[in-house]
Amino acid sequence: MNDKTPAPQVWPTLRARDARALIRFLVDGFGFEETAVYGDGDRVDHAELSWPLGGGIMLGSAREPAKPPLAPGGFSAYVVTDEPDALFKRATEAGAEVLDGLHDTDYGSRDFAVRDPEGNRWSFGTYRGAPRA
Amino acid sequence: MTGSVPEATGVVNEQAWRLPAASLRSHVTSYTGYRQAGVEPARHRGLPSPSVTLIFTLDDPLVIEAHADPRQAPDTYNSLLGGLHARPAIITHDGRQSGIQLGLSPFGARALLNMPAGEIAHIDVSAEDVLGPLANEIRERLLATTNWRQRFAILDDVLLARANAADQRRAVSDEVSYAWRHLLRTVGSASVVELAAQTGWSDRHLRTRFRAETGLAPKEAARVIRFTRARRELQRRASDGQPLCLADLAASFGYFDQAHMDREFGLLAGCAPTTWLAEEFRNFQATAV
Numbered sequence: 001m002n003d004k005t006p007a008p009q010v011w012p013t014l015r016a017r018d019a020r021a022l023i024r025f026l027v028d029g030f031g032f033e034e035t036a037v038y039g040d041g042d043r044v045d046h047a048e049l050s051w052p053l054g055g056g057i058m059l060g061s062a063r064e065p066a067k068p069p070l071a072p073g074g075f076s077a078y079v080v081t082d083e084p085d086a087l088f089k090r091a092t093e094a095g096a097e098v099l100d101g102l103h104d105t106d107y108g109s110r111d112f113a114v115r116d117p118e119g120n121r122w123s124f125g126t127y128r129g130a131p132r133a
Numbered sequence: 134m135t136g137s138v139p140e141a142t143g144v145v146n147e148q149a150w151r152l153p154a155a156s157l158r159s160h161v162t163s164y165t166g167y168r169q170a171g172v173e174p175a176r177h178r179g180l181p182s183p184s185v186t187l188i189f190t191l192d193d194p195l196v197i198e199a200h201a202d203p204r205q206a207p208d209t210y211n212s213l214l215g216g217l218h219a220r221p222a223i224i225t226h227d228g229r230q231s232g233i234q235l236g237l238s239p240f241g242a243r244a245l246l247n248m249p250a251g252e253i254a255h256i257d258v259s260a261e262d263v264l265g266p267l268a269n270e271i272r273e274r275l276l277a278t279t280n281w282r283q284r285f286a287i288l289d290d291v292l293l294a295r296a297n298a299a300d301q302r303r304a305v306s307d308e309v310s311y312a313w314r315h316l317l318r319t320v321g322s323a324s325v326v327e328l329a330a331q332t333g334w335s336d337r338h339l340r341t342r343f344r345a346e347t348g349l350a351p352k353e354a355a356r357v358i359r360f361t362r363a364r365r366e367l368q369r370r371a372s373d374g375q376p377l378c379l380a381d382l383a384a385s386f387g388y389f390d391q392a393h394m395d396r397e398f399g400l401l402a403g404c405a406p407t408t409w410l411a412e413e414f415r416n417f418q419a420t421a422v
Binding site: 021048 | 144145147148151152281282369372373
């Protein structure tokens with residue numbers, strides 16, 4: 001992220017069965033950076049993780065009973081990386097389950113997809129989205 | 134989330150953590166808020182780390198049963214400033230404690246406290262002694278809100294104003310800045326000779342200036358940095374329920390062997406790694422070793 005990167009104004013959000021463990025996994029396995037964590041005991045009320053290239057996610061512990069659209073494990077995101085091979089190695093060594101191994105897409109992106117321990121699907125790739133402005 | 138007083142039988146165990154405003158991050162490592170009530174009384178080891186400790190308590194004063202420097206008498210504090218140290222302190226509470234802890238870098242000490250961290254080397258003082266009336270003003274503002282996000286925003290405001298007003302001529306020298314940052318980057322593996330060569334100073338001059346600035350000699354700082362990283366990794370393995378693999382941990386942080394790491398824990402934490410884990414994390418299973 002450089003000085004001109006605007007702060008994110010759209011935040012993907014998810015809920016977790018074990019939010020503290022999921023935060024550790026996303027930090028150690030994928031390289032998210034913890035920015036804020038508010039909680040009580042094992043419960044995380046609100047956490048923000050930033051992605052080094054820009055943007056970030058918000059997450060918290062699942063409320064009981066979890067309502068279907070917010071059920072833990074049902075989240076999916078595509079995240080931009082400049083080093084897909086190194087990240088694939090790091091993520092799988094941390095225990096991410098491989099859904100799609102490293103491959104080159106026909107639009108020139110090098111991608112892979114894994115599941116975190118809660119079941120969420122994370123796709124990573126070098127494609128940065130269509131250019132803006 | 135609210136910081137309301139619990140019912141008589143309720144247990145409160147709030148934790149709040151966030152990074153400071155981006156422009157403060159070279160001065161302040163993080164804000165950690167905590168409010169516990171109705172929990173078991175506890176003794177906590179205040180371990181050496183590469184940060185000066187600044188604590189503003191909320192509901193109850195901080196009780197230091199034993200300082201890092203044994204010549205300092207036990208005391209209680211509404212707000213505490215603790216210099217870099219190479220021995221553990223012992224902090225106790227009777228089932229209730231609350232406050233916000235900030236870690237300051239040597240750059241933060243200069244900009245926010247207007248003095249080198251070396252002036253409080255190895256000792257704890259009341260923050261009022263250094264910040265004057267500002268210490269109580271900050272504490273009163275923190276107490277006037279019940280919300281952690283607002284408390285952290287207050288700290289950002291106050292500290293940004295102070296950092297902007299700081300005298301740039303009294304900043305940490307380029308040579309000591311380089312040595313400090315290089316030790317952090319290399320997790321304490323750079324030698325004094327190597328640091329001195331890079332700065333163009335003699336070993337002896339670097340050692341003297343580094344200690345006067347930070348409160349620790351370069352070699353001590355290197356030990357504290359390595360220890361801090363090793364114990365965080367130990368803590369991570371324990372919380373993830375992974376095997377601790379102490380021999381492997383020692384090797385990956387550059388300790389000669391596990392016995393050497395144990396000895397460093399003995400000096401810096403006052404106990405063995407597994408004792409520290411067991412004391413700090415009551416739900417930790419010793420079988421994970």
